[in-house]
């Protein structure tokens with residue numbers, strides 16, 4: 001098993017608050033790892049540090065052995081880490097297809113002048129990008145077929161907008177895909193379907209780390225689970241190991257309740 005992402009002793013504070021505290025973990029190639037933890041436990045901040053929105057105060061972040069700590073978000077993206085956000089960040093007025101195109105790397109090899117002149121090489125590159133975007137949309141069977149690709153993002157159902165965010169994150173062919181609460185706000189049927197979708201992506205070879213509160217989804221999809229509380233990793237293992245870990249139960253229920261259930 002090859003390590004795709006390695007965090008070594010990563011810390012990040014907001015003023016006096018240690019949002020991420022000496023955090024270490026590894027994500028291996030082609031696995032789905034879920035990060036769980038109560039509200040405010042540092043999950044999203046961990047994603048923000050990995051994806052370059054924040055610089056860690058200390059520690060190392062390695063993507064396939066190469067440090068990405070402290071790089072700017074676009075540089076981290078170029079290195080192969082792509083993510084979605086807890087709240088939707090689509091371009092509502094742009095078409096479904098264009099939203100995926102936006103997710104691709106700062107694209108053509110041909111340069112600005114060639115683009116302005118619309119040389120044949122540029123047109124070929126644009127065509128190839130469109131085809132790739134369509135391929136990515138086809139990974140979501142029945143959701144973005146045919147004319148739907150030309151509709152503005154705002155016309156989609158909420159669940160489809162969340163799916164489109166995942167599609168956009170896939171557009172850069174990432175080495176690591178990070179999803180922040182991919183099923184938030186979905187009904188059980190929609191959640192189940194997105195869960196199956198995430199498994200399909202893993203089967204296609206993607207490596208995925210996701211933050212999720214829905215324990216049914218976490219159980220259904222995760223090869224491994226990491227639990228955080230107050231910025232610290234408190235447990236790691238299979239879903240059942242982590243869900244039954246006394247520290248995890250305590251983090252969710254409080255100490256008294258945890259003792260009562262013991």
Ligand SMILES: Nc1ncnc2c1ncn2[C@@H]1O[C@H](COP(=O)(O)OP(=O)(O)OP(=O)(O)O)[C@@H](O)[C@H]1O
Nearest residue numbers: 014017019037038039040041042043044045046086
């Ligand atoms: N930009 C910020 N400025 C100040 N404090 C912040 C900032 N972002 C997060 N925090 C604080 O850092 C801590 C961790 O927040 P974070 O958003 O990482 O939690 P989380 O585990 O993702 O929670 P949730 O499940 O509610 O999304 C919280 O106490 C939060 O209030």
Ligand SMILES: [Mg+2]
Nearest residue numbers: 043044045086
């Ligand atoms: Mg969060």
